[in-house]
Amino acid sequence: MYDYLIIGAGIIGLNIAKNLKERFPASKILVIEKENEVGLHSSGRNSGVLHAGFYYTANSLKAKFTKEGNIALKEFVKQRNLKINECKKVVVAQNLKELEGLIELKRRGDANGVELEWITQDELKELYPNISTYRKALISPATATVDPLEVTKEFEKVAIELGIEVILSCKYISSKQNEITTSKGIFEAKKIINCAGLYADKIAKDFGFSKDYVIIPFKGIYLKDKINEAHLNTNVYPVPNLNNPFLGVHYTLTVNNEAKIGPTAIPAFWRENYKGFDNFSLKEFFEIIYYEAKLFFSNAFGFRDLAFDEMKKYKMQYLKSLALGLTNNMNQKGFDSWSKPGIRAQLLNKNSLELVQDFVVEGDENSVHVLNAVSPAFTSSIPFANWVVEEYVLEKN
DSSP, X not given: OEEEEEEOOSHXXXXXXXXXXXXXTTXXXXXXXXXXXXXXXXXXXXXXXXXXXXXXXXXXXXXXXXXXXXXXXXXXXXXXXXXXXXXXXXXXXXXXXXXXXXXXXXXXXXXXXXOOEEEEHHHHHHHOTTBOOSSEEEEETTOEEEOHHHHHHHHHHHHHHXXXXXXOSOOEEEEETXXXXXXXXXXXXXXXXXXXXXXXXXXXXXXXXXXXXXXXXXXXXXXXXXXXXXXXXXXXXXXXXTTSSOOOSEEEEOTTSOEEEEOOOEEOSSTTOOSTTTTOOHXXXXXXXXXXXXXXXXXXXXXXXXXXXXXHTTSXXXXXXXXXXXXXXXXXXXXXXXXXXXXXXXXXXXXXXXXXXXXXXXXXXXXXXXXEOOSSXXXXXXXXXXXXXXXXXXXXX
């Protein structure tokens, strides 16, 4: 009998396990992971950008956790001697309307206590000659990039160092009260914590939760410039559409100084629809097509327009063209190969047909379910895990 059993060894699951073990050193904690190593899905396939927390309204969990998470994750990375590129971020406008968007981002940053600096067009040209803006731009000094796979694997090391048991290649099959059946046998725990990412809603339904929600997958891919022929030296973002959770096509500088354009947000047809027919599931296909068809025909949150536009991004030249407005004739010749695809597990409210844009957790005294560890969950992982433990794991005991 374990005290806590966590399903999913992504960055959220590992941080919840770490948080619990640090609070209760004598507790017996098990983390199970269906893959043969950690970080094979969202935790290891995201951009690695440590966001600062100025995109979100001040009363949102995302605003709080992103700001705190940026600080905490930087501290962790430096303590463990992991790679980090403190390359900042520039957010630019292309017209008067987008300049108004920058003003709103600055207002949100101020409300959230996040450092943002105004910079004029001329000052920007002096600092970053290749970046273009309309009148003004914003600089985020706190934004940085890390290797997400390296960081996730380091959290696994920390968990093991603390005495947490981690079992890999252990796939969840079913549950019965405080007992779960897996591909490696039956395990029992006083409390089960579901951090299964793309499958969190499915597992939650076995426990009577996620009644109003379903996960809809979106595929994200970047175009890579492996040797940075573009001479990119900071992240460059457009003003996002604040009505949906995607930040638009941008330039990202990786921890290894590799330049990237992207990402896409292409509706996927099954949950692990990374490439071709890999991991194809007919059952998932029909379920997801059903909801995507409802979104398409109702055009909820502009889904139809999003789907058409995103599909065009499979063409390299089109994706490059979307980034051109952010720069002054930046050399794009080096952007000639695709990155490893990632899948965003985006929660959909089945009743309102709205994409849920903040964290969602459900649970009772027996189980807790992290249903929407929405972007930027990677940046937010440390304070978010602490909040889940305090508000759901301990409060529901």
